[in-house]
Amino acid sequence: xxxxxxxxxxxxxxxxxxxxxxxxxxxxxxxxxxxxxxxxxxxxxxxxxxxxxxxxxxxxxxxxxxxxxxxxxxxxxxxxxxxxxxxxxxxxxxxxxxxxxxxxxxxxxxxxxxxxxxxxxxxxxxxxxxxxxxxxxxxxxxxxxxxxxxxxxxxxxxxxxxxxxxxxxxxxxxxxxxxxxxxxxxxxxxxxxxxxxxxxxxxxxxxxxxxxxxxxxxxxxxxxxxxxxxxxxxxxxxxxxxxxxxxxxxxxxxxxxxxxxxxxxxxxxxxxxxxxxxxxxxxxxxxxxxxxxxxxxxxxxxxxxxxxxxxxxxxxxxxxxxxxxxxxxxxxxxxxxxxxxxxxxxxxxxxxxxxxxxxxxxxxxxxxxxxxxxxxxxxxxxxxxxxxxxxxxxxxxxxxxxxxxxxxxxxxxxx
Numbered sequence: 001x002x003x004x005x006x007x008x009x010x011x012x013x014x015x016x017x018x019x020x021x022x023x024x025x026x027x028x029x030x031x032x033x034x035x036x037x038x039x040x041x042x043x044x045x046x047x048x049x050x051x052x053x054x055x056x057x058x059x060x061x062x063x064x065x066x067x068x069x070x071x072x073x074x075x076x077x078x079x080x081x082x083x084x085x086x087x088x089x090x091x092x093x094x095x096x097x098x099x100x101x102x103x104x105x106x107x108x109x110x111x112x113x114x115x116x117x118x119x120x121x122x123x124x125x126x127x128x129x130x131x132x133x134x135x136x137x138x139x140x141x142x143x144x145x146x147x148x149x150x151x152x153x154x155x156x157x158x159x160x161x162x163x164x165x166x167x168x169x170x171x172x173x174x175x176x177x178x179x180x181x182x183x184x185x186x187x188x189x190x191x192x193x194x195x196x197x198x199x200x201x202x203x204x205x206x207x208x209x210x211x212x213x214x215x216x217x218x219x220x221x222x223x224x225x226x227x228x229x230x231x232x233x234x235x236x237x238x239x240x241x242x243x244x245x246x247x248x249x250x251x252x253x254x255x256x257x258x259x260x261x262x263x264x265x266x267x268x269x270x271x272x273x274x275x276x277x278x279x280x281x282x283x284x285x286x287x288x289x290x291x292x293x294x295x296x297x298x299x300x301x302x303x304x305x306x307x308x309x310x311x312x313x314x315x316x317x318x319x320x321x322x323x324x325x326x327x328x329x330x331x332x333x334x335x336x337x338x339x340x341x342x343x344x345x346x347x348x349x350x351x352x353x354x355x356x357x358x359x360x361x362x363x364x365x366x367x368x369x370x371x372x373x374x375x376x377x378x379x380x381x382x383x384x385x386x387x388x389x390x391x392x393x394x395x396x397x398x399x400x401x402x403x404x405x406x407x408x409x410x411x412x413x414x415x
Contacts, residue, residue: 008059009067013290016062016297019045020289033388035145038289042296043381051297064297073256074243075291079141080257081242082284083162084264085277086153089216092265098160098334102327103167106348107175109326110135110319117318121311126367133179134355134376135319137172139384140165140257143347145288146388150395157340160331161347166261168348174204207252212262215245219266223276234272235279238263299381300374308371312378319383323348343394350387355380 019041027037045051051062092099114132119125140162147158219241228234242263249259267276304312328345335341359368359376368376 005065005067008063009065012062012064012068013071015045015051016042016068016293017286017290020293024289033146033392034149035142035288035292036385036388038292039296039384042293043299044296045293046297046299048297048300048302062297064294068294069298071287072291072294075287075294076141076257077243077246077260078280078284078287079144079291081260081264082277082280083140083144083153084261084266085268085273085280087159087162087265088268089212089265090269091159092163096163098331099163099167102160102164102330102334102344102348104171105330106138106164106168106323106327107136107171110322111175113322114318117314121314123372127372129179130368131315131372131376133172133175134351134359134379135315135322136168136175137351137355138165138168138323138348139350139355139380140169141288141291142350142384142387143391145292146391147347150392152395155340156335156337157331157343157347160335160344164327164331164344165348166258170204170208170258171201174201207249208258208262211245211249211259212265215262215266219263220270223267223270223272225271234275238267238272238276238280239283295384296381299377301378304374304378308374308378311371311375312382315375315379316382319351319379320349320386339394339398343391346387346390346394349383349390351380351383 020038023037023041023044024034027034043049045062047060047062047064051060054061111132114135115125115128118128118131123131143161143165144153147153147155147161152158223234223237223241225234228237242260245259245263246256247259249262250256267273324342324345326345327348328342331344332338332341335344355376359373
């Protein structure tokens with residue numbers, strides 16, 4: 001039985017990885033974001049689409065089991081470690097005020113807008129709160145991949161997107177822990193104690209601050225060429241460190257990706273930076289496509305009907321508008337550039353794992369109906385597709401404007 005399960009996992013990984021790279025090639029030739037191709041690859045070959053037609057011995061050939069989901073989560077951890085390497089602790093702290101403001105508004109605006117809008121549509125307070133929580137967290141992995149693809153990872157807006165998304169993720173996890181405890185206890189919204197909510201959020205922020213300080217102080221002392229001489233030792237210890245930090249973050253109630261990001265930042269100013277960056281770039285070539293393909297493969301559109309589509313339309317509009325303006329407007333003030341500021345808003349639109357977790361918590365607790373569950377899944381899928389396309393259009397526009405300006409200046413030069 002265990003061997004059959006192992007074979008099922010291996011087959012699933014093989015199919016998803018092959019499909020992701022195939023679509024990546026196609027999207028590269030079509031001049032579309034590669035990450036979008038990898039996401040759609042999962043949706044096309046997934047168990048709820050083409051995968052449903054490939055059956056062996058009465059079982060689907062491609063199954064998204066727990067092991068494959070775990071590999072997907074590991075992919076997110078690798079991507080965030082790579083993002084951490086691109087930002088030094090000094091740069092993170094320098095943009096602290098901007099990141100904290102944009103990240104906080106990226107949680108507050110979608111949450112309260114969602115709460116008001118869905119209560120207006122007849123949902124009770126707890127259902128509205130769960131849907132609103134699903135609107136809060138940004139899936140930074142999508143934006144990072146697009147920014148990397150365009151060589152824009154070191155631009156001011158990219159720095160702000162990454163910093164704000166980390167703050168956004170920390171606060172969203174805090175909100176999720178409060179809402180989950182209410183949903184799990186069977187209590188109502190009237191049972192919420194504001195003091196308890198504030199304590200939970202401060203605890204989560206405190207945990208992250210301690211983890212970041214410890215990583216910056218200890219990690220560079222451990223991962224040094226002076227200590228590790230054997231081939232592959234530095235890379236191995238770096239991998240153990242960011243997975244260990246991810247596990248620690250998960251065990252204290254944070255998102256595991258926050259721990260990996262902290263270790264990445266800690267290594268960004270060390271002597272082993274180039275060696276680790278080169279190595280993790282190669283690891284990312286496998287884990288990143290798998291992560292996006294696995295997300296795509298979990299999208300089940302079979303339960304979609306007219307009611308679900310109408311509700312999804314409302315949820316998607318709220319999801320896009322609240323991040324675009326909730327993050328974009330303060331980003332314009334901090335960056336003093338309208339174009340760059342709105343790119344921050346666009347980069348924060350994509351939702352991810354937290355949205356899926358909230359949907360799962362709501363269904364398990366019997367609070368969300370299958371219609372609302374499908375709606376949240378569609379919202380996560382659509383915002384994940386919109387973000388890379390929109391960012392690409394923004395950067396293409398910039399390239400075109402720069403090319404036009406260059407040609408104009410050449411024409412104006414005297415003979």
